[in-house]
Amino acid sequence: MAPHPLLDLVRRRISVEEFDATHRLSEDQIRDLVADAAHAPSSFNIQHWRFVAVHRDEDKPRLQEIAFGQQQVADAAVTFIVLGDVRGTEKLPQILQRAVDADMMPQGKADAWVRMAGGIYSDETVARDEAIRSATLASMVLMLAAEARGWASGALSGFDAERVMQEFSIDPRYVPVMLLAVGRPVSHDDARKPRLEVDEILAFDRCRIF
Template sequence: MTYFAKIPVADTALVEAQWKAAIEGRVSANHFDPSHRLSDADIGELVRLATSAPSAYNLQNWRFIAVREAQAKARLRQAAHGQAKVGDAAVTFIVCGMLAGRVDLAARLRPAVEAGLMPEGVVDGWVAAARHQFEDNAEAERDEAIRSASLAAATLILAASASGLASGPMTGFDAEAVRAVFGLGPDEIPVMLVAVGRAAEGNGSQKPRRPLEDVMVLS
């Protein structure tokens, strides 16, 4: 709850209620208003919020391709097995994870040093640790790329919900087709598609979740 500690006490309950409503009211939407558009600024703000997601060593090893033009949507829809929401949503994000060993981690951590949040020596230690974990380990690199992109996609979904927008995550797509059509590099993995826009009728409500005692263990 560190975030709420920064908010005046009188506002904390309201903000917490709003975020809980955004989480509990979220659905995986299949139906979007095709007339709805999002501005560049709106799209940028969603991505900015998504990049608040955590990543190991603060690698920030993700990239977001915002597909919003009609021709690009048509190509992506074909690669996504014809799913209509790709064309109807205001934007569909291709959330990519980047292989951790190819990231210039020292450069990613430089802003933290300049802000006085991290000593230079800690940076050197993190860089060495990341190199040890990922160097010559393709499986670890891929796993980390998928983890980071998944956390970013989840944060993007919640950012959309908090902004009053619907979202629909998709794993049903041809990854190689997406890679080819959108020019992904050899160090990028298309992990998830996330359609975002104004909901149309027919999406329903969030489905019931398993009871807490089935999913949580206190130890």
């Protein structure tokens, strides 16, 4: 059986640092990317991910400064501020109700999930870790979706989290997870960066010092 084309995308994706500054994405195209990202899995289907799309010329320099001047943010068509909702469980009854209404989940199971999630995520650290985990998975899907749609991406954790909260009026219930620049690359010929060999990162059945 021929390998699925997704494998090609996974192996082709690279982080782009040089974007074509003349390239624009429409709000519909940005919506499509976020709709793709929303197919990521999340604990209890809480979907902790939230996105602020910074795409206007007047807003990009503000974000670039917060990202320590990184040029990608100025040149990419859009840079997403990817957020994780630390209080994501508050929406869970609503989310699960949609599954109940679609006959995909019995009411009893939905109620049990809400109780379970409420217990697990009453611990602030656990809730924050989970929000970051889910938003990170959505970010990866978004990066692959950008590639599949003919664009390129670059994740950035090099930014001042406190300042991004202030400057973009982000409520403290959201934790900034990463910035994600998406646009048209100046060139997609950059060599793929070397990876550790599989034997350097994989153990079977029990851990070891890698």
